[in-house]
Amino acid sequence: MLHNIDKILEEAGRFKADTKEELEQFRIHYLGKKGILSELFRSFKDVPADQKREVGQKINELKQFISTKIEQLLADISEDGGDDDARDLTLPGPPVQAGARHPISIVRNEIISIFGRLGYTISEGPEIEDDWHVFSSLNFPPEHPARDMQDTFFIEKDPDILLRTHTSSVQVRVMENESLPIRTISPGRVFRNEAISARAHCIFHQVEGLYIDENVSFADLKQTLLYFAREMFGKHVEIRLRPSFFPFTEPSAEMDISCQICGGKGCNVCKYTGWLEILGCGMVDPNVLEFNEIDSKKYTGFAFGMGVERVAMLKYQVKDLRLYFENDIRFLEQFKAAY
């Protein structure tokens, strides 16, 4: 009897199945009502008493072995799909998790596209700059506070090497290297030595613009910015320009857009003024033109600069700037629909 069980074990061990049907035949052959194991159990009563223990153990082992084998074979068949007829090719595939663009990228691309429609080229430049391109050629006086360690990250002193605090430096490089007329925007990352809060960060993104040609006027600047504001925030947006100061522009202004939340009536987003500050601008100071060897008698120009985080905050009602840098998936996923 023991020898017989060993033979059955060996035979079952050699079995292989390609289909579920073959496997089912195998199961019936061994474990079915009239199968080999039932037969073994039935003849168990004839086993001499002194062998019962050993034979019983062996039969149980065989049963265990066959059950495990069936499970394994079933798993193998299911893994490679079993027989082709069982596959339903019309079922939809598993969903693909699509990523989303970062809101800063979305808004930067939109700004680029709006000015692209007005014929502006895109220029880029280094993030590590010298004093000349960030400050001196832009008419910053030597004692200007931006040149202080408190406001600017310096890498080296004398000669000064620093992280650019605005992308106006790129526009200086354009004035150095390209012929007139110039009509360009410079998107890029900038760095300022500020404490991080809901409203300020030491790294952020800007898009600055420069237009130099004969007869460029403040009216051109205003119309360009109105076009930008309406493309960006909607057809009904109004703008207003408030006098301001920048070393590199004269006259200078800051631009507000009418609050889109309350339609200008006043709410807590616009702090009950009806207006939201969005960018700085002005006519290029003749000193800057002359520093860059452009004849300020013949040519005039305007410049403007905006923070991409700020524009995105206004567009998407983001209350805390730090959200842009934390990469919290719950925040980022909300922009899936945007692009």
Ligand code: PHE
């Ligand atoms: N460079 C200025 C800033 O970083 C922005 C600006 C650009 C203002 C051009 C006026 C004209 O704040």
